[in-house]
Amino acid sequence: MNFRLRLALLFVTTLVAVQVFTALLAYGVARRALIADGERQLAVGAAAVAHQLDDISSRVADNVQVLSLDFALRAAIAQNDQSTVLSALRNHGRRIGAERMLLVGLDGTVRSDTAEPAGGAFPFADLADAALDHPAAAVVALDGKAYWMIVVPVYAPKPIALIAAGIPVDDALLAHLQQLSALPNTLELVTRGADDRWTGIAHGDDRVGIAPALAGRELPLQPTLVRLDASEYVVLATRLRESERSTPVAAVLGYSLDDALRPYRSVAIAWASLVALGLAIGLIGALLIARGVARPIEKLAAAAHRIGTGDYAPAAPMIKSDEVGQLAAALSNMTLAIAEREERIRYQAEHDAVTALPNRHAAEAVIRHALSTRPAAGALLMVGLARLPEIIQTMGHTISDRLMRDAGARLRPFAARGVVARATDTQFALWLDGADKADAIAIAFRILDVLGVPYQESDLSIDAAPAIGIALHPVHGEEASTLLRRAEIALFAALGAEDPVAVYDASTDPHRPERLTLMTELREALDRNQLRLHYQPKLRLADDRIDGAEALLRWQHPLRGAVPPDTFIPLAERTGNIRRVTRWVLASGIAQAHVWAARGHALRIAINLSARDLDDADLPTRVADLLSLHAVAPRNIVLELTESAVMGEPDTAVQVLKRLADLGIDLAIDDFGVGQSSLAYLRRLPVREIKIDRFFTQKLGEDVGDRTLVRSIVELGHRLGYRVTAEGIETRAAFEYLRDVGCDHVQGYYIAAALEPDALEAMLTRDGGATNRGVRA
Amino acid sequence: MHVGMPAIAAWMLVSTVATAAELDVVVVDARGAPAEDAVVSLHGGDAPPPRAAVTREIDQRNETFIPYVEVFRPGDRVVFRNSDRTRHHVYSFAPAKSFEFVIAPGGDTPAVVLDRVGEIAVGCNIHDRMITHLYVSDAPWVAKSDAQGHAVFRGLPNSRYEVRVWHPQLRPGKAEPEQAVDVAGDTATLRFSLPLLADPRPDPADNERARY
Numbered sequence: 001m002n003f004r005l006r007l008a009l010l011f012v013t014t015l016v017a018v019q020v021f022t023a024l025l026a027y028g029v030a031r032r033a034l035i036a037d038g039e040r041q042l043a044v045g046a047a048a049v050a051h052q053l054d055d056i057s058s059r060v061a062d063n064v065q066v067l068s069l070d071f072a073l074r075a076a077i078a079q080n081d082q083s084t085v086l087s088a089l090r091n092h093g094r095r096i097g098a099e100r101m102l103l104v105g106l107d108g109t110v111r112s113d114t115a116e117p118a119g120g121a122f123p124f125a126d127l128a129d130a131a132l133d134h135p136a137a138a139v140v141a142l143d144g145k146a147y148w149m150i151v152v153p154v155y156a157p158k159p160i161a162l163i164a165a166g167i168p169v170d171d172a173l174l175a176h177l178q179q180l181s182a183l184p185n186t187l188e189l190v191t192r193g194a195d196d197r198w199t200g201i202a203h204g205d206d207r208v209g210i211a212p213a214l215a216g217r218e219l220p221l222q223p224t225l226v227r228l229d230a231s232e233y234v235v236l237a238t239r240l241r242e243s244e245r246s247t248p249v250a251a252v253l254g255y256s257l258d259d260a261l262r263p264y265r266s267v268a269i270a271w272a273s274l275v276a277l278g279l280a281i282g283l284i285g286a287l288l289i290a291r292g293v294a295r296p297i298e299k300l301a302a303a304a305h306r307i308g309t310g311d312y313a314p315a316a317p318m319i320k321s322d323e324v325g326q327l328a329a330a331l332s333n334m335t336l337a338i339a340e341r342e343e344r345i346r347y348q349a350e351h352d353a354v355t356a357l358p359n360r361h362a363a364e365a366v367i368r369h370a371l372s373t374r375p376a377a378g379a380l381l382m383v384g385l386a387r388l389p390e391i392i393q394t395m396g397h398t399i400s401d402r403l404m405r406d407a408g409a410r411l412r413p414f415a416a417r418g419v420v421a422r423a424t425d426t427q428f429a430l431w432l433d434g435a436d437k438a439d440a441i442a443i444a445f446r447i448l449d450v451l452g453v454p455y456q457e458s459d460l461s462i463d464a465a466p467a468i469g470i471a472l473h474p475v476h477g478e479e480a481s482t483l484l485r486r487a488e489i490a491l492f493a494a495l496g497a498e499d500p501v502a503v504y505d506a507s508t509d510p511h512r513p514e515r516l517t518l519m520t521e522l523r524e525a526l527d528r529n530q531l532r533l534h535y536q537p538k539l540r541l542a543d544d545r546i547d548g549a550e551a552l553l554r555w556q557h558p559l560r561g562a563v564p565p566d567t568f569i570p571l572a573e574r575t576g577n578i579r580r581v582t583r584w585v586l587a588s589g590i591a592q593a594h595v596w597a598a599r600g601h602a603l604r605i606a607i608n609l610s611a612r613d614l615d616d617a618d619l620p621t622r623v624a625d626l627l628s629l630h631a632v633a634p635r636n637i638v639l640e641l642t643e644s645a646v647m648g649e650p651d652t653a654v655q656v657l658k659r660l661a662d663l664g665i666d667l668a669i670d671d672f673g674v675g676q677s678s679l680a681y682l683r684r685l686p687v688r689e690i691k692i693d694r695f696f697t698q699k700l701g702e703d704v705g706d707r708t709l710v711r712s713i714v715e716l717g718h719r720l721g722y723r724v725t726a727e728g729i730e731t732r733a734a735f736e737y738l739r740d741v742g743c744d745h746v747q748g749y750y751i752a753a754a755l756e757p758d759a760l761e762a763m764l765t766r767d768g769g770a771t772n773r774g775v776r777a
Numbered sequence: 778m779h780v781g782m783p784a785i786a787a788w789m790l791v792s793t794v795a796t797a798a799e800l801d802v803v804v805v806d807a808r809g810a811p812a813e814d815a816v817v818s819l820h821g822g823d824a825p826p827p828r829a830a831v832t833r834e835i836d837q838r839n840e841t842f843i844p845y846v847e848v849f850r851p852g853d854r855v856v857f858r859n860s861d862r863t864r865h866h867v868y869s870f871a872p873a874k875s876f877e878f879v880i881a882p883g884g885d886t887p888a889v890v891l892d893r894v895g896e897i898a899v900g901c902n903i904h905d906r907m908i909t910h911l912y913v914s915d916a917p918w919v920a921k922s923d924a925q926g927h928a929v930f931r932g933l934p935n936s937r938y939e940v941r942v943w944h945p946q947l948r949p950g951k952a953e954p955e956q957a958v959d960v961a962g963d964t965a966t967l968r969f970s971l972p973l974l975a976d977p978r979p980d981p982a983d984n985e986r987a988r989y
């Protein structure tokens with residue numbers, strides 16, 4: 001049931017309830033008023049009936065009295081002339097309308113009677129007795145009829161007899177009485193019958209008998225409500241003047257409530273019609289009002305729902321000035337406020353506060369949207385400012401923010417073909433719709449021109465050193481996030497390169513997804529022991545003996561086959577897996593050292609450490625534990641580190657190295673010569689050996705410059721107290737030259753490739769531990 | 778009373794010598810008011826000597842019989858006189874004597890001999906309310922009460938007497954009230970209280986009659 005219906009029902013119910021209540025009230029009031037009126041009328045009527053009957057009776061009595069004074073009658077009575085008396089009585093009776101005339105002696109005996117034989121006692125002795133004082137009259141019941149019995153004395157001149165006249169009180173007389181006065185419409189004379197029940201003996205003009213309703217009641221001397229033939233009457237009885245010797249006779253007056261209500265029936269019908277009309281009008285009005293109230297509310301509800309779904313379009317203005325109108329206005333205001341706030345939040349969420357450009361998230365959304373149309377081409381340019389971190393450190397964020405804002409403003413025009421966004425603190429992203437590689441590169445160089453103008457601020461001039469990485473759609477990615485990432489990778493490549501513009505190159509991307517898979521598999525390989533250590537022998541040039549071997553990690557992947565260490569080691573370093581690898585390598589290498597030592601092979605095992613391993617303060621302890629576990633002497637182990645690993649490392653790394661050296665382990669610098677090793681720095685480290693990178697040794701046979709360099713390194717190393725090993729020896733010429741310049745050890749295919757432990761051991765056994773390696777091939 | 782006094786006075790003169798006692802009979806009505814015109818008769822004792830018959834006149838004046846009650850001895854005569862300017866039709870249906878006279882204004886009737894004992898009610902057929910009572914008694918002692926209701930008997934010989942009282946307004950059909958009294962030398966008093974009907978005569982103050 002909706003609000004409108006309920007409202008209308010409430011209206012109608014209230015209306016009906018009020019009308020019914022009013023009707024009941026009116027009926028009750030009218031009925032009570034009518035009853036009271038009836039009672040009043042009855043009281044008046046009863047008094048009037050009694051009074052009129054008395055009045056008539058006294059007139060009749062006067063008439064009888066006059067008759068009694070007729071001289072002839074008196075003479076006849078005095079002379080006891082029976083027949084004359086009887087005929088005179090009949091004659092006079094007719095004159096006054098009496099039905100029965102009697103002559104009663106003073107002793108109470110009936111001397112003449114027009115109805116019955118004389119001689120008996122007069123039945124109403126009390127009347128006879130009273131008649132001497134005044135004319136006596138009473139209403140008596142005789143033979144089921146009502147009579148006035150009027151008794152007067154006959155004076156001759158003193159009382160000599162009494163005349164009794166019986167005058168019928170019949171229906172005609174009552175009707176006459178009713179006509180004479182405004183008596184209630186029901187009048188009845190009742191008498192108590194032999195069975196003690198009240199019986200009607202005369203009725204008024206409406207012939208209604210009240211007597212049956214009096215059964216089992218006392219005479220209603222006070223107004224009483226009775227039910228008579230399904231009608232209600234107020235009845236009131238009044239005792240008439242009566243004779244002690246007669247059965248009681250009373251006049252009962254009735255007031256019909258139904259008759260009294262009859263004039264009101266038309267009023268009631270008119271009223272009911274009015275109620276029905278009012279009800280109809282009220283119903284229609286209630287529905288209209290309810291609609292007037294509910295419609296706007298329903299509209300508001302719809303508007304609120306619409307707002308809930310994010311549609312802030314202003315609702316149709318409501319002209320009403322009532323509460324609903326106010327609500328509508330408030331809702332409208334609220335909508336505007338919400339829309340404004342949401343707009344602000346969205347703007348803040350999608351824009352960078354400094355440059356007012358879209359942020360990376362928004363840019364990604366825009367690009368995603370652009371890609372959803374499956375364009376033929378598109379390019380994502382990632383513009384980085386290489387010097388920005390330095391600028392922040394030296395001049396603070398205020399300047400850098402202003403610089404970025406300026407850069408953003410310069411880039412903004414390029415948004416014409418797509419979108420310009422601030423991707424990170426130091427980077428802008430540009431999406432160029434429909435740009436191919438050539439377009440992208442051309443635009444990149446224009447951007448470089450624009451950004452290449454140094455930022456000017458008062459006496460400050462800053463060159464932000466921009467670089468741009470480009471990722472192309474669809475070749476470099478179908479998705480916005482991929483393009484962003486790859487453009488960023490390309491940017492990193494550009495930042496480190498001479499050419500400040502770089503296009504993404506999948507082959508150099510260290511972040512290709514399959515790398516992650518590889519790491520997962522690397523961990524599995526560690527767990528399942530799929531890794532192997534191969535050992536490349538190191539030849540001591542002093543006696544041509546193999547006295548050491550470098551442990552090299554080999555991964556035989558069940559599906560991929562052999563995975564080169566160049567592929568997974570850097571990856572393991574970047575993904576934090578290198579320590580597990582190192583741990584495995586150390587354990588495996590030290591265990592092998594023990595095996596070989598036990599079999600009498602004096603081999604120093606060189607194990608490579610990663611730069612990341614030097615962050616691990618537990619490394620020396622773990623190495624010591626492994627050595628003691630396998631009972632391997634520290635001098636049988638060499639740990640190799642690349643130049644770049646030891647350079648610029650913090651003091652913790654130095655501490656780790658020193659503790660390893662303190663264990664008695666020799667440390668070696670790998671790939672010596674290609675990095676930016678500072679000899680001064682190296683001097684501070686407990687290094688015992690340097691290994692010349694293969695970059696210098698591969699062309700040693702023909703390149704004079706390399707020969708000079710290698711000779712210098714060997715001499716320098718020896719001067720500084722290091723042992724010197726040359727790697728990547730593949731030719732006899734290189735081998736011979738190194739022997740000539742006094743290099744300590746050589747290592748490379750010319751001696752032997754990296755071998756499995758069994759193969760190395762077999763080689764050692766075959767050569768008897770001392771191999772004079774002239775030629776290997 | 779006017780009529781009665783000479784008789785008593787005469788009787789008193791006669792019986793002075795033998796006077797021995799006095800009887801005062803007081804008659805009142807039911808409310809204790811003195812009842813005038815009551816006829817008290819005594820029976821017993823020695824009867825006084827009879828007197829000669831007399832003629833008494835009943836006047837009719839202002840439509841009223843005067844007196845209202847007159848006591849007669851058997852053999853007395855009565856004459857009705859009309860002192861009004863209207864006719865009167867006097868009549869009696871009494872068993873003791875019935876008659877009927879129409880008396881012209883200023884006229885009178887022949888004397889009617891009342892020879893039988895009894896009460897004779899006399900009315901006028903023209904004027905319903907005119908009534909007078911002729912009480913014919915042969916009792917030894919008889920007197921009519923005065924306005925104070927007293928009927929006094931003097932010089933009664935000592936004896937026992939039956940005292941009866943009659944009054945025109947006694948209820949008809951009832952026996953006359955009667956009391957016995959012993960009279961012995963001094964004054965005896967007897968009291969009668971009678972239930973009386975209303976006085977049928979018109980009120981003297983009634984103006985209605987003056988209009989005729």
